[in-house]
Amino acid sequence: MLASNQKTVLVIDFGGQYAHLITRRIREIGVYSELNVWNDVSEVKLSQKNLGALILSGGPSSVYDEGAPTLSKNLLDSLIAKKIPILGICYGHQLLAYLYGGKVEPSTSREYGKVKLKVSDRSDLLKGLGKEELVWMSHGDQVVSLPSGFERIASTEICPNAAYRSKKNGIYSVQFHPEVRHTIHGMMILRNFILNICKLSPTWNPLNFIEATVQKVKTQVNGGRVVMGVSGGVDSTVAAELIHKAIGDNLHCIFVDTGLLRQNETDQVKETFTKQLKFENFYFVDASELFLSKLKGIDDAEKKRQVIGSTFIEVFESKAKELKDKFGEFEFLGQGTIYPDRIESAQASKASSRIKSHHNVVLPEWIHLKLVEPIKDLYKDEVRVVAEKIGIPDEITWRQPFPGPGLAVRCPGEVTMEKLEMLRGADAIVREEIKNAGLEKKLWQAFAAILPVKTVGVMGDHRTYQYAVAIRAVESEDAMTANFSKLPWDLLERMALRIVDEVKGVNRVLYDVTDKPPATIELE
Ligand code: XMP
Secondary structure: OOOOOOOEEEEEEOOOOOHHHHHHHHHHHOOEEEEEEHHHOOHHHHHHOOEEEEEEOOOOOOOOOOOOOOOOHHHHHHHHHOOOOEEEEOHHHHHHHHHOOOEEEEEEEEEEEEEEEEEOOOOOOOOOOOOEEEEEEEEEEEEEEOOOOOEEEEEOOOOOOOEEEEHHHOEEEEOOOOOOOOOOOHHHHHHHHHHHHOOOOOOOOOOHHHHHHHHHHHHHHOOOOEEEEOOOOHHHHHHHHHHHHHHHHHEEEEEEEOOOOOOOHHHHHHHHHHHHOOOOOEEEEEOHHHHHHHHOOOOOHHHHHHHHHHHHHHHHHHHHHHHHHHHOOOOEEEOOOOHHHHHHHHHHOOOOOOOOOOHHHOOOOOOOOEEEOOOOOOOHHHHHHHHHHOOOOHHHHOOOOOOOOHHHHHOOOOOOHHHHHHHHHHHHHHHHHHHHOOOOOOOOEEEEEEEEEEEEEEEOOEEEEEEEEEEEEEEOOOOOOEEEOOOOHHHHHHHHHHHHHHOOOEEEEEEOOOOEOOOOOOOO
16 A cells, blocks of 8 residues: 555566565565566556566576567566666566667576676666675576677676666666675665665655555445454454454454364454454354364365365355344455465466465355455565554464464374364474574474374383374475474473473474475475
């Protein structure tokens, strides 16, 4: 949600892994930025945005590949005519040079990792940098000759035109990645571009978004009624509270206990919504028995996700119908969709291989309601800033991501009440120990999973034959990739001792030391 004079920086996604990161960095500078896939850009679309700059991101292709991602030159020319500056990065750097008549060729040796950059012009894009800088490179092709009228502003040993510009056209470009932290002065380069070259004002801030959003929801809903499912996660809680601020008791929130939640979670969510946030119309539905009965006998991971997804919709729909009969028709559905959800589900629909179905971003067929999505333009860290400002309790604001299908995806094989109870006990210990060790904010997620095997142990003088629990703790920026965390041995030891001691039915604890990829974060 932007004030009318606020400009947008559009980042074109050519399939590179850092495209999101560029958008986030621009927002860190204080200017609103969006990501757009290259083949969904048109002059009309651009004209609807109050465009302040265009950034062409990196990507895995070569400009000479058949069907290589591109943008029409007419479109770029129209921006140049309107004096909207353009920044090329990596693939974008090669594409701009290629489109304007330069030459791109495979380089003699691939430059990957930290590389020394020799800066020859420090007057605009590279202002404030040293004569030599460390930058992050990852490229096979490179620009060997520049289009006429373009000038080199930096080079590396291998790459002659590592940065160039065409002042007349407002085109600036770098072969390396200023958005990654390994490029020591990357933020300086982005700031030079955004604030000095584009002359954009750093007025974007997730906080000035609150008032405008509440106002917008009020106008959109215009006295109508909104129904919404909440999970206790930060996204749906912040979205619900913003809608609540706008329309008060015209918002009806449904919280479904699937029986697949963590220890004490149900009570905590109820308490937050009814006592702390004082929602007038908050409904709690205990469907745990229904979910367990539907999951009986199913051990296939995808099947479990599908059953949970459809049962959730069934329960939600039945409660919503009951509310409709009591209060009248709902015209709107509230959702806690955030920016990466929209981008990733748009990309996932194009991807060929389905790794996991994430049920919670797919709207059920029967819902023909109009959507109210107050945080659909925010990143997770921005949602947390808003959460703190509007008084969402810390336990929710800083809660780890928790998957829609809940503990079921941490319980490979058939889900049973017995296993869920063990899992809840072990998971609570893992999270408590992580919190006591002060590691909560360092980790993306830390949790326990229960494996579908029993192993032999010995307790006192007795042989035991019980379940094995796995601890998973990962560090990640965005869950697309993750590294297992090298937790201190004594912390792992304490968790293992406590789990075996306090959780009945478990006699062995394992630590998951796989990264994503090749593993995923959740076990299913
Ligand atoms: P994976 O297991 O795919 O998980 O590496 C990546 C991140 O997504 C979370 N996750 C989900 N979140 N609904 C969600 O809202 C789901 O169905 C779902 N499955 C996985 C997971 O916890 C991790 O943070």
